[in-house]
Amino acid sequence: MKKILQIIFNGIIKENPVLIMMIGLCPFLACSTSAKDAMGMGIAATFVLTCSNIIVSLFRRLIPNEVRIPVFIVIIATFTTIVDYLIKAYFPALSESLGVFIPLIVVNCIILARAEAFASKNNVLYSFFDGIGMGMGFFLAIVILGIIRQFLGSGMIFNSKELLKNPLVIMILPPGGFLAAGVVITLIKYIENKLKKPNKIISNLPSSCEGCGLKSKCVLSR
Amino acid sequence: MNGNLKMVLVLFCVCVSSALSLSFLYTYTKPRIEKNKMLKEQKLKRQLIPEVENFVAKEIENLGTVEECYDKSQNLLGVLLKSSCRGYAGDIEYIVSITPYIDPKILSLKILSHKETPGLGANVEKEKFLVQFRDKSSQEIALKKDDPLGKIDAISGATITSRAITNSLRSLLEKEELKEYLKNKVKISYEEQVLKQQVKRKPKIEQQNTQKIFISTTTDTEGTQ
Numbered sequence: 001m002k003k004i005l006q007i008i009f010n011g012i013i014k015e016n017p018v019l020i021m022m023i024g025l026c027p028f029l030a031c032s033t034s035a036k037d038a039m040g041m042g043i044a045a046t047f048v049l050t051c052s053n054i055i056v057s058l059f060r061r062l063i064p065n066e067v068r069i070p071v072f073i074v075i076i077a078t079f080t081t082i083v084d085y086l087i088k089a090y091f092p093a094l095s096e097s098l099g100v101f102i103p104l105i106v107v108n109c110i111i112l113a114r115a116e117a118f119a120s121k122n123n124v125l126y127s128f129f130d131g132i133g134m135g136m137g138f139f140l141a142i143v144i145l146g147i148i149r150q151f152l153g154s155g156m157i158f159n160s161k162e163l164l165k166n167p168l169v170i171m172i173l174p175p176g177g178f179l180a181a182g183v184v185i186t187l188i189k190y191i192e193n194k195l196k197k198p199n200k201i202i203s204n205l206p207s208s209c210e211g212c213g214l215k216s217k218c219v220l221s222r
Numbered sequence: 223m224n225g226n227l228k229m230v231l232v233l234f235c236v237c238v239s240s241a242l243s244l245s246f247l248y249t250y251t252k253p254r255i256e257k258n259k260m261l262k263e264q265k266l267k268r269q270l271i272p273e274v275e276n277f278v279a280k281e282i283e284n285l286g287t288v289e290e291c292y293d294k295s296q297n298l299l300g301v302l303l304k305s306s307c308r309g310y311a312g313d314i315e316y317i318v319s320i321t322p323y324i325d326p327k328i329l330s331l332k333i334l335s336h337k338e339t340p341g342l343g344a345n346v347e348k349e350k351f352l353v354q355f356r357d358k359s360s361q362e363i364a365l366k367k368d369d370p371l372g373k374i375d376a377i378s379g380a381t382i383t384s385r386a387i388t389n390s391l392r393s394l395l396e397k398e399e400l401k402e403y404l405k406n407k408v409k410i411s412y413e414e415q416v417l418k419q420q421v422k423r424k425p426k427i428e429q430q431n432t433q434k435i436f437i438s439t440t441t442d443t444e445g446t447q
Binding site for chain 1: 225228229232233236237240243244247248251254255258262311337339341342344378379
């Protein structure tokens, strides 16, 4: 049980696929022009990731090493197409707004990376929760970026009316994606560093000046 | 088992099961997807001409399927045309309803399908852009930045998409086949139609005037009304 929580925490925070491991950046940048699209993409990608992790893990001992990549890709593509048909059939409005980005989930690095690094080496239960954890990490990252870009680029938060008079249109264009993502990742790195060294004072001063090369020139040696 | 044979077998099995499950799902969801597409078109058609009761479809060469929209009393409310144009990232299909006169004006425009970028070109399907086309005749259908007579504002950041729809719509309205069809369908132009309606109203106004005169002569105390 503890291991499961550890896996989920890993996926959301410690090894967040987008913000820490820096994979899956394509859909992260492309589908974050609005918060609603970001949510749709996050959920769809999580679904494909979880399902593919389960299947890969289920058959991990049967797949020969030499052909593992093509097999993973066929499995991922199958689930992506399943998601595509289901969304077209049961959520036509979402299909309209996400459009071409649903089939592009196939090339989402996160899914292939987790199939290769985790699902092919662990049992089904852990692989399932790894899929959930990584998916939630991706979802969180893309939705946060989506909210920021949509607000700055079109003045709206989700479906609200326009709150900014002259929004920065560049934020919903491709360069804005890079700019916003850069700022967010910088913030994450800053927080990461702060957490690693909490107020560490350099206290490696020698107890005496013996053995120090600057003994002749240093003020402290007098 | 020979290593090579195992590889081939595993790949074969994976691909076959993938193909089987996908074809099953496709067959299962196809009716629903078709129905969604139908519903969307129906909904759009009703939004294009609100009081319509029935549609009569006619096939016209080079114009495709033209749908005439009649209301309860069999009055021709308008004509629906479907067309498509090449946008930024693919084809954009749209339906437009026009007034049934020789110099047609646009009643309403709706986008059926497109592949434009979400957040940019995709905004052509929003009312904010489409409502600009209401009540415009073909000379007014051009981007303001392209043509001094044009009355259409492009979407900022999506000029190519805006221009594609605007120009396609204009050339649709200027098609010879459309003019021929409208000439045969409706013999009078918009101005004549308006005049006709004014003539119908006139007798009633004259009736009221005669009544007023009658009242003022009998009461005698009232001044002019």
